[in-house]
Amino acid sequence: MNLHWKFWVPTCVHVGEKIVNKKSGIFQEFGRSVFIVTGRRSSKMNGSLDDLTDALGELGLEFSIFDDVEENPSFTTVEKAANECRDFGADLVIGLGGGSPMDAAKAVAILAANPGLSAQELYDSSNYTSALPVIAIPTTAGTGSEVTQYSVLTSHEGVKAGFASDLAFPRHAMLDPRYTLKMPKDITISTAVDALSHALEGLLAETSNPLSDVLAQDAADKIKRALPKVLEMPDDLRWRQELLLASTEAGMVIAQTGTTLIHAMGYPLTTIKGLKHGIANAVLIVPVLSHISLTEPERVKKVVEVFGSVENLRSFLEKVGVYDVKVMISDKEAHDWARRAIESKHIRKTPGFFTETDLVRIYSSL
Incomplete structure (x- = not known):
């Protein structure tokens, strides 16, 4: 055990059924345009994507959905999503799903805020000093990515490895156990x-x-x-x-x-x-x-x-x-x-x- 240590988690955690609806006002604190990063199927099946888009619509916020995140997201995927996020002019990135969409969202938030940065360059945090804010909505109970500074990606060579940056910490995490039922x-x-x-x-x-x-x-x-x-x-x-x-x-x-x-x-x-x-x-x-x-x-x-x-x-x-x-x-x-x-x-x-x-x-x- 360390003799000198610190404990720091800057993520505000919100827990409860229908928490996305009850705390939806948080989304408009960051601007008018929201980029949603999610997987191909699960967020549609468990109702979380509908809950989120309904909440954003009621607030009058614009949103774009990137729903092509695979298990163990690749450099290619996050770079593609980041380009779409930047072109959309997003003020906020929301990672919706299991560990893969949340990890991808963190990478997208950094890449979108740093034009010209490659996914490989994420592994040296001295390459960047800014990121779009991230909100994480987990729909599985396992990775804990909603409260970490880590993002695990798969390189062009098929090697899986994580990078760490305090810029990747989500600002908020919204935990609704209903999304894990399916x-x-x-x-x-x-x-x-x-x-x-x-x-x-x-x-x-x-x-x-x-x-x-x-x-x-x-x-x-x-x-x-x-x-x-x-x-x-x-x-x-x-x-x-x-x-x-x-x-x-x-x-x-x-x-x-x-x-x-x-x-x-x-x-x-x-x-x-x-x-x-x-x-x-x-x-x-x-x-x-x-x-x-x-x-x-x-x-x-x-x-x-x-x-x-x-x-x-x-x-x-x-x-x-x-x-x-x-x-x-x-x-x-x-x-x-x-x-x-x-x-x-x-x-x-x-x-x-x-x-x-x-x-x-x-x-x-x-």
């Missing part, structure tokens, strides 16, 4: 265990602090209690809201701590093997913690306190279906990915001692 079971699971990974990695990280630990423990406890209930009673709004709050709490955690080796190792499982991001993280949690426990058992004990033990955590993940997805990894892939992960910035935030051989072994055990 999430399919597999998305419910993958997003919830993504939030769990954020909470546990926040507890694990060398950059953790007392406030982030409190939020992380609470988020993990919420997910432990709520996820089985949601899988049993998917239409129960109370438990859906618990997962949504846990996701936001865990997002606040990683906004302070960042993520660890678990995320670095998970990226190729998503971009190359097609595992959903949350599942890619979740299958790595137990083997990574087991390795760390060999040298830092007390640290791992703190991380799994809500579950009681690493084995109990493994049982929970098994119960909610994390291990139902199987992945085949070749020896070459394991070595290539291990080399990339061992060189990542995430390794510096991860306690314990890892060699490239250790990471190959972990990949091979999946």
Whole structure:
């Protein structure tokens, strides 16, 4: 844990049913033109896009919709959206959807405010000093992107990586649990265990602090209690809201701590093997913690306190279906990915001692 630390989340969070309508006046605080960044289907199916456009229409605000964000948004997509946003003359960008649309919206807000800037240049924050304001409306309970300064994009070469900038923090986040009711079971699971990974990695990280630990423990406890209930009673709004709050709490955690080796190792499982991001993280949690426990058992004990033990955590993940997805990894892939992960910035935030051989072994055990 850091001896010198700060805790800063500049996002104002609004929670409740029909919150977009009840707090719609916020939208006109930023100007008259709104650029909505969303995915291809889910915001239309869960009613969130209709709620948002109705609210904007009642206020007399102009809006343009970019609804072509794919899962794991690409450089090409955010650059295209930014050009449309700039041409539209937007005063405000709204990210509506899961992590991909919200991450894309953050990138669009910076690119649109900095003509000539490429998506690759987002990874060096000294390249830009301004951004359009962003409001985030999550429709999944997992990424926590509505309260972080991070945006994860996929390069032209297919490499998934995140950039961080305080300019990317949303000004407001609007959480309505109704939008999560139509999430399919597999998305419910993958997003919830993504939030769990954020909470546990926040507890694990060398950059953790007392406030982030409190939020992380609470988020993990919420997910432990709520996820089985949601899988049993998917239409129960109370438990859906618990997962949504846990996701936001865990997002606040990683906004302070960042993520660890678990995320670095998970990226190729998503971009190359097609595992959903949350599942890619979740299958790595137990083997990574087991390795760390060999040298830092007390640290791992703190991380799994809500579950009681690493084995109990493994049982929970098994119960909610994390291990139902199987992945085949070749020896070459394991070595290539291990080399990339061992060189990542995430390794510096991860306690314990890892060699490239250790990471190959972990990949091979999946």
